[in-house]
Amino acid sequence: MALFKRFGTVLAGTALMATAAFAASHMDPAAEKAVKARQSHMTLYAFNIGTLGGMAQDKMPYDAEAAGRAAENLAALASLDQAGYWVEGTDAGSIEGTKAKAEIWSDMPEFEEHIEQLATATTALAENAGTDLDSLKASFGDVGKACGSCHEEFRVSDK
Amino acid sequence: MALFKRFGTVLAGTALMATAAFAASHMDPAAEKAVKARQSHMTLYAFNIGTLGGMAQDKMPYDAEAAGRAAENLAALASLDQAGYWVEGTDAGSIEGTKAKAEIWSDMPEFEEHIEQLATATTALAENAGTDLDSLKASFGDVGKACGSCHEEFRVSDK
Numbered sequence: 001m002a003l004f005k006r007f008g009t010v011l012a013g014t015a016l017m018a019t020a021a022f023a024a025s026h027m028d029p030a031a032e033k034a035v036k037a038r039q040s041h042m043t044l045y046a047f048n049i050g051t052l053g054g055m056a057q058d059k060m061p062y063d064a065e066a067a068g069r070a071a072e073n074l075a076a077l078a079s080l081d082q083a084g085y086w087v088e089g090t091d092a093g094s095i096e097g098t099k100a101k102a103e104i105w106s107d108m109p110e111f112e113e114h115i116e117q118l119a120t121a122t123t124a125l126a127e128n129a130g131t132d133l134d135s136l137k138a139s140f141g142d143v144g145k146a147c148g149s150c151h152e153e154f155r156v157s158d159k
Numbered sequence: 160m161a162l163f164k165r166f167g168t169v170l171a172g173t174a175l176m177a178t179a180a181f182a183a184s185h186m187d188p189a190a191e192k193a194v195k196a197r198q199s200h201m202t203l204y205a206f207n208i209g210t211l212g213g214m215a216q217d218k219m220p221y222d223a224e225a226a227g228r229a230a231e232n233l234a235a236l237a238s239l240d241q242a243g244y245w246v247e248g249t250d251a252g253s254i255e256g257t258k259a260k261a262e263i264w265s266d267m268p269e270f271e272e273h274i275e276q277l278a279t280a281t282t283a284l285a286e287n288a289g290t291d292l293d294s295l296k297a298s299f300g301d302v303g304k305a306c307g308s309c310h311e312e313f314r315v316s317d318k
Contacts, residue, residue, distance in 0.1 A: 039199075044203070047192060047193075047195075047199075051243065070240075072240065076239055081229075081232055
């Protein structure tokens with residue numbers, strides 16, 4: 001996939017100054033915006049997954065329209081180009097206020113593969129979530145796996 | 160448009176408790192999530208508009224690929240279903256931490272029209288932004304107008 005083919009341009013444009021000794025409050029404004037954007041993106045994933053997960057786990061009644069809308073939102077979000085988000089020097093070891101592991105940058109192809117996996121899983125969910133609860137449940141697992149495996153590998157654990 | 164046709168269901172499901180006397184820290188968790196989600200959505204608009212606006216105003220060099228990606232992101236964001244965001248009782252007069260005017264709820268058809276206007280303008284921008292700088296500039300104005308007119312009418316001014 002070509003998500004990051006212009007990554008060099010992004011890097012060159014941000015005049016990165018963020019280091020461990022030069023953290024959050026002194027972060028380069030462009031880097032700060034990138035971190036905020038990627039976190040906002042995650043918030044929107046969580047917001048829509050909350051609806052779908054509540055139904056998948058029988059914690060709220062199944063609503064075909066609401067499920068379909070949330071799943072389509074997820075698929076649209078997963079399709080957004082993320083080239084601007086992953087500015088080098090914005091990992092958890094370099095700045096405050098992020099859980100992004102340095103492995104995102106040291107193993108970008110693997111990271112991109114996880115993003116692609118989420119796009120595939122959410123597209124399938126968008127096709128099925130509005131049909132009936134069983135269809136939603138059948139597709140929801142792969143979305144959860146895509147989230148979980150990426151977090152496991154590329155997000156600093158809270159524990 | 161049918162953005163809000165299930166709005167009643169959303170309201171019924173959130174057990175709203177937010178009032179002026181029962182503000183931010185005591186906000187109903189579902190309402191708090193809705194506010195955070197709509198603000199995250201705005202952050203992602205701003206992130207992508209930053210790139211396009213920088214080019215449109217000749218503050219950064221035109222980059223066809225980056226412009227196209229940002230404009231496609233904007234169009235995809237503008238197409239997201241927002242039914243879950245605008246939970247009644249989450250206007251600036253009722254809770255802290257939002258600039259949403261009560262007019263959003265008292266004049267929902269007008270508000271929806273503004274959302275539709277942004278979707279139309281960003282779709283046009285997505286078709287043109289990657290062509291050349293003049294095409295970007297020609298389409299960017301309508302996006303700015305859509306943002307500005309909605310903020311004017313439905314967002315509390317900082318002044």
